[in-house]
Amino acid sequence: MRRKSFINPRDGRVTVAVWASGWIESIDVGPLSDVEYRRRLKNQILPQWGSVPVGDISPTAVAAWEKALLRGRISKNYADGVVGIFRTMMDDAVSEGLRRDNPVAARKSGRRGRFQSQRPEKKIIATPRQALLVARNALEMRGLNEYAIVLTSAYTGLRIGELAAVHRDQLALKDE
Template identity: 30%
Template sequence: MAPRKKAKRRFGTTRQLPSGAWQARYTGSDGQRHKAPHTFPTKTAAEEWLVETEADLLRGVWIDPDAGLIPLEEYAEQWIEERGLADRTAELYRAYLRNHISPYLGDVMIGDLKPPRVRSWRATLLNHTGESTVAKVYSLLRAIMNTAEDDELIRRNPCRIRGAGQARTPERPTATLPEVFAIAHKIQPRYEALVLLATFGQLRFGELMALRRADLRVPATGSPVVKVRSAVSQLNSGTQMLKAPKGSEAGVRPVTLPEAIAPELRRHLKHYAEPGDDGRVFVGPKGGTARRSNFNRIWKRALRESGANPELHLHDLRHTGGTLSAQTGATVREVMKRMGHSTTRAAMIYQHATDERDAKIAEALNLMITEARAAADEAEKDPPAA
């Protein structure tokens, strides 16, 4: 009886190298010959890998192993370039890449970036970088690798740490109304209206710097209205540029202001704003647009002289205004509109009840309960006639 011939593999081939390790080769869906990205200690291990690779081909999820042979830094730079990002955002992402990603992962091929490497990188960052920054950097890497997955350069995004992209920043303080007016009184007179607009109009610093006379309407009687149309953005180089406000379409908004601050706004327009509809509402003593670094010195001095919370930032006045709006009974959508938010997530923080508001709610509930019980007692004392 003739000996049985050994069945030939119907997919791929294996061979033993001079080192003793085994290599697997196969034909991909692109019609090209490929070899496994690594060798195997045994022939059985190589054949098992070929079985898994064939299954991937049959399911249509096979990824060309050579496609991921791009250094992460190179791919990330290309990713930033192709996004069409605002200059300030692109600058921020490049800083994250330069300072937090490239020194650790920049030369790693994106196809070789696996979850254990990502976990190790993040743990290293947390040892010397704030948790909020690490969350933002991790979110950037995850977004880059999502695109690599969409481009079919990798099979699956290796950034899979649950909650790692959520920044847990401590809640910022809000100013009390007495603090707001104390700061407005003590700050340089040309910036008194800025403090009031930051609070009661919930405007950001860049939005305030971009305001023109035509954007601020202060009638003789009734409520003033400010129209947010743009914002001044400052790059790390010091260059200032005009751009759309944060939140795209939602950022462009009219905000109705309390009539009580109209006198301060009229005084500002009369003495400090540039003339003409296109004149800037806020200018420095020498006619320039205030920069954050210069304004912060003025702001800190006003905090000291007013006795306000020294930890307050100008941006905290925006949060103060949002909280006050919510306390008037404004809905989430109404708060979103005033603040230029495009999603409910940010606006929801202003719906958190303060102790004072919580007490008023309890008082109202108490009144409802008391009235209901009184009505029930009356009905029990005086039942309806049969």
């Protein structure tokens, strides 16, 4: 209590099914994600954990369950999604003071809730002088072909695969 990390043992007696019913209503996800979360709760999480108190879930039991999921008839990607939902649920249980720690092992992705696209970084566009300097560097290091590829790429916007597909007989160059 002095450390202000006291977890009331009665709070941890709430079953996963009871916690899940309130939790699913509190999360903010898109409509398709909401349907998928509910489906995964109903089909995978609640049959295994529904009657278990939130405070009694152990990391070993979760690891065994995850292993059993992977042995079942579901794909690894789907199993990872199910475990991810359960992990998020347990993170929120920790935040609510139902548990001290999350029994579901953390993964590298920490994304939650609605998808928010990253703002595209501002594109850096080379000036004609900078393009010429890079092309000259390519000329010195690799020869005339790379010089031509760098300049063509800089002035046309073609990617390397597109440049590689261009042949001399496909070009209609006018020297006016």
